[in-house]
Amino acid sequence: MAEYPQIELSPPGEKERQIIVAFTGRTDLWWLRILKKGFRHCFLCINDGERWMALDPLAHRMEIGILPMSSDFDLKEWLEGQGFTVSAARVEAEVTKPAPVMPYSCVEAVKRVLGIRSRRVVTPWGLYRFLRAKEGYFLGEMEGKRRKMKGRNKNLLTKEII
16 A cells, blocks of 8 residues: 655644634625625635735635735734724644535635634624634633733733734
8 A cells, every 4th residue: 555645734833823814895796795794705814924825715716825925014904904804713723523514615715724613604704703702712811821920011912812
């Protein structure tokens, strides 16, 4: 039996990537107008420490690209200034079971990248609420740790997380 080479895109011990998911109400597809305003499409951006990369799942193709900005550029703030709603995200690496079979959409593409297995998350608004609930838990968890560390600046800690 032949062995196939394994490619590890995120080796153990590597620092966690910064991931943001952006939501918008802009759409050219008329049937998406039934969705909540401001939450008709989503895409994600990943900072690997050297560069920002974007994955934009469209109805007719998947756009993947390296963004022309340095890794320390505040993309989250810039996207919010452009009218996008943005949420921090992380990969659910502990889950190893296969994802459920679901219709392809921008939400499903983002869920696959992040390792989200919830069948209930089907719209951009549902994904936003799911991520905000996770982010709130994560930030609350870090806030508790911050209280134990004397002399830490709250804004600095929050900026490191988001």
